[in-house]
Amino acid sequence: MTARTEAELRQALRAWVRAHSPVPVGDGFSDDTPLIASGHLTSLQVTDLLLFVEELRQSPLDPASLRPGAFRDVDAIYATFLS
Amino acid sequence: MTGDLAATAARLSAASRRAYQNPYEAITWPDAVDRDQWFTSPELISLYGTPAWDGLDERARRELSFWEAVNFYSLNIAGERALMEGLAARLYRPGLEDVAEYLHHFLDEENKHSVWFATFCLRYAGKVYPERKVAFPRDYVEGEEDLLFFARVAVFEEIVDRYNVAMGRDDRLAAIARRINANHHAEEARHLVFGRRIVEHLWRRHSPGWAAETVAGVRAHLAAFVEATWREYYNPEVYRDAGFADPWAVARQAWEHPATVAHRRELGRTCLRVLRAAGVLEP
Numbered sequence: 001m002t003a004r005t006e007a008e009l010r011q012a013l014r015a016w017v018r019a020h021s022p023v024p025v026g027d028g029f030s031d032d033t034p035l036i037a038s039g040h041l042t043s044l045q046v047t048d049l050l051l052f053v054e055e056l057r058q059s060p061l062d063p064a065s066l067r068p069g070a071f072r073d074v075d076a077i078y079a080t081f082l083s
Numbered sequence: 084m085t086g087d088l089a090a091t092a093a094r095l096s097a098a099s100r101r102a103y104q105n106p107y108e109a110i111t112w113p114d115a116v117d118r119d120q121w122f123t124s125p126e127l128i129s130l131y132g133t134p135a136w137d138g139l140d141e142r143a144r145r146e147l148s149f150w151e152a153v154n155f156y157s158l159n160i161a162g163e164r165a166l167m168e169g170l171a172a173r174l175y176r177p178g179l180e181d182v183a184e185y186l187h188h189f190l191d192e193e194n195k196h197s198v199w200f201a202t203f204c205l206r207y208a209g210k211v212y213p214e215r216k217v218a219f220p221r222d223y224v225e226g227e228e229d230l231l232f233f234a235r236v237a238v239f240e241e242i243v244d245r246y247n248v249a250m251g252r253d254d255r256l257a258a259i260a261r262r263i264n265a266n267h268h269a270e271e272a273r274h275l276v277f278g279r280r281i282v283e284h285l286w287r288r289h290s291p292g293w294a295a296e297t298v299a300g301v302r303a304h305l306a307a308f309v310e311a312t313w314r315e316y317y318n319p320e321v322y323r324d325a326g327f328a329d330p331w332a333v334a335r336q337a338w339e340h341p342a343t344v345a346h347r348r349e350l351g352r353t354c355l356r357v358l359r360a361a362g363v364l365e366p
Binding site for chain 1: 213214215216217218219220303304307308310311314315319320323331332334335
């Protein structure tokens with residue numbers, strides 16, 4: 001797999017949220033939109049999201065990095081798992 | 084507390100005392116296992132019926148069955164850890180005093196199961212697969228957290244039991260795998276009875292006082308929990324250990340394949356029937 005740029009990775013994360021959010025994602029959705037507080041991400045979706053992130057980075061995640069703050073917004077997910 | 088639930092808990096406590104086992108004597112552990120045996124029934128392997136499965140020879144399928152067993156036992160360890168935390172937190176909680184004695188047995192038996200599962204994983208695979216879960220803090224209305232806890236337990240255990248029942252009597256499996264599954268089923272049968280009764284009790288007690296949006300939220304949460312539970316059966320680390328070059332693609336393709344969708348629908352029927360019978364899910 002060809003390495004993806006930061007912009008491509010962020011775009012992939014935003015697309016995942018748009019596809020899986022239990023509530024509608026508005027036009028104002030951005031990388032610093034709170035995911036948990038706004039209902040775009042629930043704890044039960046974390047497994048699915050992490051598998052997606054692992055596929056993006058092509059390596060497993062460190063379980064010690066799994067804390068609620070890592071899923072605050074797209075910025076946090078990128079910084080924690082993909083940067 | 085209704086008399087029915089208290090009576091069920093007392094009956095189950097008596098049964099647990101009669102069936103009491105020393106976890107360190109209940110199973111004889113060989114020093115090593117031959118990975119050329121089956122450790123998971125082929126039909127229950129997550130890739131069964133998919134192109135990835137079709138591409139494996141017999142030896143590779145048996146190797147995969149070993150790592151699938153490690154994943155199944157790892158899922159049980161993670162599930163039982165959350166279960167034990169929740170049970171311990173509810174011991175002697177107001178409203179649950181009449182079932183406290185059974186909660187002690189429940190805790191004891193889950194701890195023993197984890198000993199068995201972890202012994203297999205660590206002795207023969209050298210690891211337990213980590214879980215990919217994070218709990219986000221949230222608020223609950225009265226009774227909602229207890230109902231969700233016991234309903235999640237019921238869902239998890241009903242699915243696991245379908246696997247245990249099938250594999251506990253599958254003569255193709257290595258004796259140690261058959262024994263672990265059969266032993267787990269024998270004790271889980273009591274837990275399933277308790278789970279069904281307490282979910283029904285808590286739903287009847289609390290849901291009439293809940294707002295419609297709370298009821299809808301509980302139903303949505305449990306539907307999502309069923310899917311999240313199944314998602315963990317498709318673990319890329321299993322596929323990597325079994326030798327697949329792109330384990331995440333294998334996991335995604337297996338999850339989406341019609342054969343596995345049908346498998347989950349079939350094996351998930353029991354847990355959905357339990358939630359519907361309790362009134363939690365709509366008929």
